[in-house]
């Protein structure tokens with residue numbers, strides 16, 4: 611069977627051991643790592659989401675799938691091609707308060723990092739005050755916010771309001787992403803960029819900051 615398909619199946623089945631073995635095989639065979647991330651790991655997790663929505667999978671199955679994805683992603687990360695030909699701005703990134711979904715944020719964080727950005731990753735379930743403190747401390751030019759849940763969307767609005775209150779709004783560009791966000795929501799809360807995935811995030815920031 612095709613290795614990418616096998617890796618996708620390992621994520622869907624939540625088979626961590628197989629995911630590890632196949633990811634290593636993909637690395638050893640010098641296959642395209644970026645392709646493996648998008649067309650095996652992420653597509654596998656998309657199918658897991660569908661199974662959950664159809665009530666065929668429940669939280670324990672999702673956790674196993676997330677573990678299988680993470681173990682393969684860890685094997686891939688050191689082999690992603692780095693492009694550090696220019697000094698790029700500092701990015702503060704995190705998942706907003708109330709939300710513990712971190713896989714997508716981790717992928718965006720890794721892609722920005724290997725593309726030369728100085729990434730400060732605050733993790734998940736991050737309080738708005740922590741974002742403010744880090745932006746002030748690090749003088750970051752970019753703030754990336756992630757959420758996958760509808761109830762936590764308002765946190766993004768709150769963070770932008772706090773940036774305004776603290777006089778930081780003009781110093782930092784705000785990029786939002788995650789399955790519940792979209793270009794309309796970006797407009798509504800006054801963020802600067804919305805991107806659908808990690809590749810688009812890197813391309814958008816490169817276009818803006820490397821003019």
Ligand code: B12
Nearest residue numbers: 659709710711712713714754756759760787788789807808
């Ligand atoms: C995995 C998963 C989990 C795992 C998370 C494991 C982890 N360590 O992250 C676990 C099991 C813990 C979990 C828990 C819960 N989950 Co959940 N989970 C999912 C699932 C199946 C997949 C999410 C995922 O990782 N996708 C893969 C990644 C790669 O995709 P992604 O995050 O979308 O990221 C991509 C883009 O969105 C983008 N992106 C992401 N962030 C950012 C940021 C920026 C700046 C940019 C530019 C781009 C960007 O780039 C990424 C790809 O390149 C989704 C279903 C789905 N269809 O999404 C539900 C889902 C997100 N979960 C959901 C829910 C409700 C929950 C729970 C509340 C369930 C419960 N009853 O307890 C809890 C959450 C508790 C909390 N307070 O956070 C709902 C949310 C519904 C909603 N609209 O509010 C979903 C949609 C399932 C559903 N259909 O009901 N979950």
